[in-house]
Amino acid sequence: MDLILTFHSLDTSGSVVSYNPDEFRQVVEGLLEEGVALVGLDEMLREEGTSGQPRALLTFDDGFSSVHEHALPLLAELGVPALLYVVTGWVGRTNRWPTQGAEAPELDLMDWSQLRELQAAGFELGSHTVEHPHLADLTEEELERELANSKRQLEDELQQGVRHFSYPYGTYKSSTTEAVRKHYGTATTTDMRWLEANDDPLLLPRVDAYYLREPRRWAPIFGARTRTYLKGRAALRNVASHLRR
């Protein structure tokens, strides 16, 4: 049983993109106490279905400075890997990209030297585009630029190949995924469920930790009660997104 979790900022503001740093520690320690292996994405995909041990991957979208402050020391201390997706055009700035909604507070993003510290501590870094657009709205040329330029900039700055991608807002259409496939080996969505053996590596599901605030209430996260709860939340979210269209 494999699960990919999504975090954004680690701070105490209670905003839609914020997860309390103390509760983040509880999630990580709780998963380890449950006997869940915290692994990198390549390991999770390589051995899919062959290992009996439940596994989870911690991912962070956008590159907030609070991840450097809170996740870096904790995960380095525990030897736990993680994957962080960078918005390359906004490194060293804040999350005020043009498509940002009013509900998200303005928060600092890491600069390249902080990102390199994460890399040195065992984080893997992937692309979350250059400008954080809604990819399904872009022309073919604009999409190509977002995918190619973010990858090139990350590889130049980090001196390392970049294979992982995350769709901003979790939005894409089939032509988006085919364009992503030309540049990246994996991509993560906001499709809220556990991994399945036949998942396309370019359409990997993730569960947003937003739904697991107050993690002691949800322990064990891999238990039947929490899995049922998350399934219910996913169904509600699907209904809501159909109503909005």
Ligand SMILES: [Zn+2]
């Ligand atoms: Zn994002």
